[in-house]
Amino acid sequence: MQFDSDTVTPLTTPATVPAAGSAAAGSAAAGGEVAITDPRTGALVGWVDFTTDEELTAAVDRVAAALPGWRRISPADRGRTLANAAELLAESELELAELNHRETGRPLEQALEGVRAGVSTLVQYAELGPLHTGRTLRGGSGAIDYTVPEPRGVVAVLTPWNDPVAVAVGLIGAALVTGNTVVHKPSERCPHLGSRLGEVLASAFPRDVLVSVSGDGSTGARLIAHPAVSTVAHVGSSATGERIARAAALTGAHVVRENGGNDALIVDEGVDPRWAAERAAIAAFTNTGQLCTAVERIYVHEAVAETFVTALVERAGELNRSGALGPLVDERMRQAVHEQVVDAVQTGATALVGGEVPAGPGSFYPATVLTGCRPGMTVMQEETFGPVAPVQIVRSFAEGLRLADDDRYGLSAVVLTPSMEHAQQAAEQLTVGTVKVNDVFGGAPGGSAEPRKASGSGFGYGPGLLDELTLTKVVHIGTPR
Template sequence: MAALVFPDFARHGDAEEELTISDPRTGDVVGTVRCTGDGELRQTVDTSRIAQALWEQAPAESRGRLLREASDLIAAHAGELARLTARETGQSEADARSCALAGVDALRRFAELGAVHGGRSLAGVSTASDYTRFEPRGVAVVLTPWNDPVAVACGLIGAAVVTGNTVIHKPSERAPHTGLRLGRLLSDVLPPDVVQTVVGGPGVGSRLVGDPLIDVVVHVGSSASGQAVSRLAAVTGAHVVRANGGNDALIVDAGLDPRWCAREAAQGAFASSGQLGTAVERIYVHRDIAEPFIAELAAAAAQLNETGELAPLVDERMCAHVDEQVQDAVANGARAIVGGAPSPGPGCGYPATVLVGCTPTMAVMREETFGPVAPVQVVDDFDEALIAAGNDRYGLSATVLTSQIAHAELAIAELQVGSVKINNVFGGAPGASSQPRRDSGLGFGYGPELLNELSVAKLVHLAAPGGRASA
């Protein structure tokens, strides 16, 4: 397939920097995109602010209707978006299409929620009205990741737009073609400048976030980048919402079927090649079932590697990062009983890897890995597992497999994370929201509560002239 070029999106740019994207499966060049220059960034912010003053006057139902039209258009182009995503990130087209359709669902969900998003009435004197109302924050910068580039962007953009904000979207520099195509589709339906797309690496993102005319920044990505966003926004006063990295623990209690536990662990550690924020990053298994559990987990990893169904990592830099953590663990006493080195041949493949003999000081247990690696530490009892799981600078989510309700309740109470899942690694009701803790982020990055993050509440006291001031 021919390489892709999008020169027109940088026609106002004054920078020469370019992004060249390679296919993680083959190493072939996907395409080159010129980064947005300073002049175009300035123009984008200015036009977004002008458009926002008009957009917020549109009724919420009208904004929702346009979002529904946009969702229909994206649904019609889901295959095209999936092909772009697969070429840029290495994800299978089937998975990428499912993610694109999840973005369609997110747009439709926020289209409906926007029309009923309101404040609350307050009890005051009988001759006056007291209530709160939500108003848009203004211009929103939305910074999205490469590992789910359509669904995450649609959710954040949809929530911002339906609440009356305008959006400047910077997709990840690892998936710019997907982001640009999504932006074009949205712009085909929405009024001019309500959603604009810019392209570039951290420098472009920093200049955009640091602009004093930006009112709110929503960032989904690494913890290091999220912290940099917060520091920049602290100077400008922009509201920040961050959904960042995690080092999610899986606790495997005694008295369970080791085969079922291993299936849950394998799904959590190896789904999407471990390139998920909520992937299982470290496993604490009770000594009573450790041996059969590890054997089943190793078998599951070996089967994945034999079938070749595991997608590659996004690029060579990510592959090197994952392997560095694996080699650090091995050098410090761990054993790779399956996998443990980059896959041979072209591309950025890394096999499903199971590490045993892991200890808390290893980087693979302390830091987010973002690859198909399952590091296992054997513990003597549930309390030891709970303490180890909680000893972490992240706070995204955690999973506990247990048949004891007392252990489940204890984990729910003591694990300082945004989401605790009992007996289901990827379970959860639709419309759920959570607030990550510590280095994992800030605020509600999804769900109905995201509408509140993208709005400001105004308190209103409405009384008639000459009315009673108090009861």
């Protein structure tokens, strides 16, 4: 595979079609063709060549060679180049959204929203990059110290399939605008999209400043082991993030990672339970639950529980009847989600709606509401990453707060409450990177957050990411004698 040419060769009929949404029939180490199929229908999307070892080494070497020239370009000029990349991305939004739709099953309108979010992120970093400054300190008379942010070097960016454009361009944009060069490995579940996204973005920059490679986890492992890689930025599962952190401990690479979450939603007494149920449905079922910050467990106060659960079940039923939910990304993911649901039912929970694998093609799974859930159930302890809303009734806000915080993950949490006191308690006591009060998604433009525990480390977006991707040099100037 040549990194500066089209690597996607769509075919009309495959020799052997693997399971829906899967990648098979090839080896990343040896290269080879891999078939990618549509998780909605099982139909072939196309074939993609995985990057070989030799090509991967050559790619990193080229990106390393491009670093000295790119880092010398002024921050303002780098910002203008990033703004140009945003324009090119906007021009390609339909093509990229369609590839996302076909490879991951994400509904087309949501896929378009993801591309547009990526455009906004590039514009934001184009503006923030030139304003990323150091500070000054006065020492003795006639002396001064100042700090200068400098690029870390070659950044390996490893990104997921569930929001493949917005996540990728956020990390890539922050790395490039601060003077780093980038090797990007998108998920093997959407390699056509990753390849085309790389071509669109790379066309805005000097040659080899940004290079994309294709492959699975073994490709990523070889990429981060390359001695020229100074920084690894990863969004994906906690298991993969932990392996990256261990590998980086040997190479000395700096690691920024946003990993899995098991986000809790606390529904306090005094809120409108139907309004709360609508918020819960948005948080649990958007993108078929395949979002890092999707709500994975719900603690509802007994005073509003009956009406809340009834309304949540009604909303889930509406989604199932309308066909508004897209499929899960592949059969493997559907099986993992269903296993958690079955385990919960077998250990005492009740599926009031959903909970069954539907007949027909693709890897669809219905919006599911579980009641009678308890802390020891797998569905309450582990990230489900599917359209499942497990509900546990609590007797007080304090109980809900305690259960919400008793978790090995620490990405974010949601609190729906009319009480300012309870909102402040949640903000203080929840060990997560983001606490959202009376809202389930969103946030101020340019906001930064730092996940905790198994959910990762370092600022994964916002102005804080610019700090993560630069080194601080201190310069001390004294008076000559």
